[in-house]
Amino acid sequence: MASGDVTAFDTAFALLQQSVDSGRIPGGVLGVIDRAGNRQVRVTGFAQKVGVQRVMTRETWFDLASLTKVIFTTPRILGLAARGDLDLDAPIVSVIPDFRQYAPQCWERQVTFRQCLGHQTPFPAVEPIYTYGDDPERLRAFVLQREWRSGPAVYSDINYILLGIALERIEGRKIRAMDAGSGFAFAGPPDKTAATEFCRWRGRVLCGEVHDENCFALQGSGHAGLFGAVDAVLDFAHDVLRGDAAGDPVVGWMRAPVSERRTHGWERPYDGWSGGHHCNATVIGHTGFTGTGLWIDFERGQAWTLLTNRVHPSRHVDSGIFALRSAVGDAMNRI
Template structure:
């Protein structure tokens, strides 16, 4: 525990500085090794408006895009391992109605593997929530929307579609599926890190999903998962302990991506000192998880950096990199 404690002391310093400077309301940093040893530290506020609440180690977080790797990627890869889907087949093998009014369009050729690695021509995001709040109609809109083809970018649409795959195969909405041990699709408003004072929902969001499209869809594959520092570290420890069983999430699909996860590249969120065997992912609300399989440790930084507004420079990008470099420094 001594090594982990010293790493935590060093790495929490920039988190504490960001909180004291008013950049983020609060944060939790947790580290775990492959033996299951772990340390955590917490500071700041889970909510500041309309009333203040202190953040604790039991505070729940809207994990945002960590949902992509903690839930959706895991489920899709399990289906591939079971032979239910072929990662190199088009997603139309499960979603035959996707853009079915034009059988020759490029959307119908997109594969599961391409969606996992963000190697598709979809745009990064489209505000589908602006079309209304009927989740069934929005699913139909997304499946029939005429997308503009562009260069491959990190796109929520890839994982919205993968979420539809899970729904179609399980014959239920994604919120009806088991989110996994220690995770949930919502949280107690009195024990959660609040996110945004939402303009269109007219309230401070606490315990309900921050992501606009996920909210309007009543659950989706790209966001919506809630968890605590303990549940995220439990997930990380299982991955570190079963390193050989995680081949695909460690297998590069591009210079920046594996199946679902990011891999090290210049300027990435995992800093400059992580090993080449590191994978990671971030969430818009201010969350993140990184696993270094070579060093045998993982860390999660959970913040509520969008509270009470996203329209503010929280400094989350340099903060994540500073924390990572402090953890991985000799």
């Protein structure tokens, strides 16, 4: 990157540093990469503060939470579509024929892959699936046979839980038996992973095991569960930027709008979104509940990621993550 980029990157990192210095976030990593592969990474704070203290490093792994949706699940579904193995406008039951099998005329059986990718379904945002039992196969059956309450289209984990089950049916194996992708895994090395929450349900500080309760109970899911360090996330973004330049149809779908706020899998700029106030129309982005995020700017040929452990040791505090993401985005948009 040109030397002029440093000032903007420094400005963005200073915002993260302020959040750490104020005690609102234990630690974080900021990284940026361009289409040529040039990158900058800077680290601050602690990977863990409760139980033991560990400093954050460039090699620290993160529970990427809902970045799983866009780094793992979305590319695989779109890849199947690009190869002609899946029709995005076909209903989910084309792969999961037993979905709501006792109600053949129900609305759930009409939901398509494209609608799930773009969160254009009537499913609720979230459901405490983990409270209905501890057998992952029984919980999958619960997801598939439950009469889901219908509401307005919202961002819903249920969409991606279903997409994950579809992938499992197509591949004939559970998600955790699949290739997580270069530099990624479905668990993090405990001594190298940023700690997340003290989980009241599991009775321990989580470190290297998935924070999301439903993903933990399902023992793998399409909506959460991926772990990786900053360079793996940047490598993924670099591949997307290069794929765009090469005309990859998967990246084309990632960019293609399905609604005012969403593309296939990703968010696109709107007033108040996570990527800041000054993004151009080509930017896509996504965040994760644990404090992670990735944004890709196709016009400028760059991507940035902000990885934090803002839920450590508890989600029930005001970490300021929403304002931080937006402010970092505004700084990065100067590059």
